[in-house]
Amino acid sequence: MAFELPKLPYAFDALEPNIDARTMEIHHGKHHAGYTNNLNNAIAGTALEGKSIESILSGLDMNNAAVRNNGGGFYNHSLFWNVMSPNGGRKPKGELATAINTAFGSFESFKDAFSKAAATRFGSGWAWLCVHKGGKVEVCSSANQDNTLMPGIGCGGFPVLGLDVWEHAYYLHYQNRRPEYVENFFNVINWDYVAKLYAENK
Numbered sequence: 001m002a003f004e005l006p007k008l009p010y011a012f013d014a015l016e017p018n019i020d021a022r023t024m025e026i027h028h029g030k031h032h033a034g035y036t037n038n039l040n041n042a043i044a045g046t047a048l049e050g051k052s053i054e055s056i057l058s059g060l061d062m063n064n065a066a067v068r069n070n071g072g073g074f075y076n077h078s079l080f081w082n083v084m085s086p087n088g089g090r091k092p093k094g095e096l097a098t099a100i101n102t103a104f105g106s107f108e109s110f111k112d113a114f115s116k117a118a119a120t121r122f123g124s125g126w127a128w129l130c131v132h133k134g135g136k137v138e139v140c141s142s143a144n145q146d147n148t149l150m151p152g153i154g155c156g157g158f159p160v161l162g163l164d165v166w167e168h169a170y171y172l173h174y175q176n177r178r179p180e181y182v183e184n185f186f187n188v189i190n191w192d193y194v195a196k197l198y199a200e201n202k
């Protein structure tokens with residue numbers, strides 16, 4: 001069974017003005033679709049065919065560039081669409097809020113750490129909030145389409161929040177102003193979904 005491009009859970013323009021419709025259309029319909037097709041081509045006829053994406057990434061041969069780049073791209077964007085919502089923003093609640101406060105001292109300190117990870121990732125990559133077994137959360141970043149499910153990448157926990165800082169994610173609207181894109185991402189974070197991933201993977 002081949003991997004399929006997941007449907008966006010909202011309209012292309014639903015995240016305006018924080019993320020513009022044209023960027024969403026190209027990002028989902030071209031970039032994510034490309035990673036999905038290339039992943040399917042890379043695993044066709046190999047031992048990886050039929051495995052879950054989590055299993056493929058956690059057991060990845062990091063020298064397998066086609067699966068590393070496209071498997072990461074498939075997974076990362078599937079997560080990315082779901083951690084955003086037109087009804088997002090505000091702050092996390094419940095046990096996720098407690099975990100963030102325990103790790104960072106406050107939501108504002110977490111936001112600073114996450115924004116710094118996103119701003120200082122040189123070139124293309126992702127910023128992450130991860131959960132470790134036991135419930136501790138940590139912020140890190142990774143290059144290209146790598147993610148923390150892969151062996152030896154970033155802080156190594158389960159990614160519950162990811163931010164794409166490739167230029168294709170923001171350049172049409174923000175040009176070189178990555179920090180402004182990161183700041184506005186906080187207006188659309190779907191904390192209910194992040195909390196669900198936290199609860200399932202802590």
Ligand code: MN3
Pocket residue numbers: 027031077164166168169
């Ligand atoms: Mn992208």
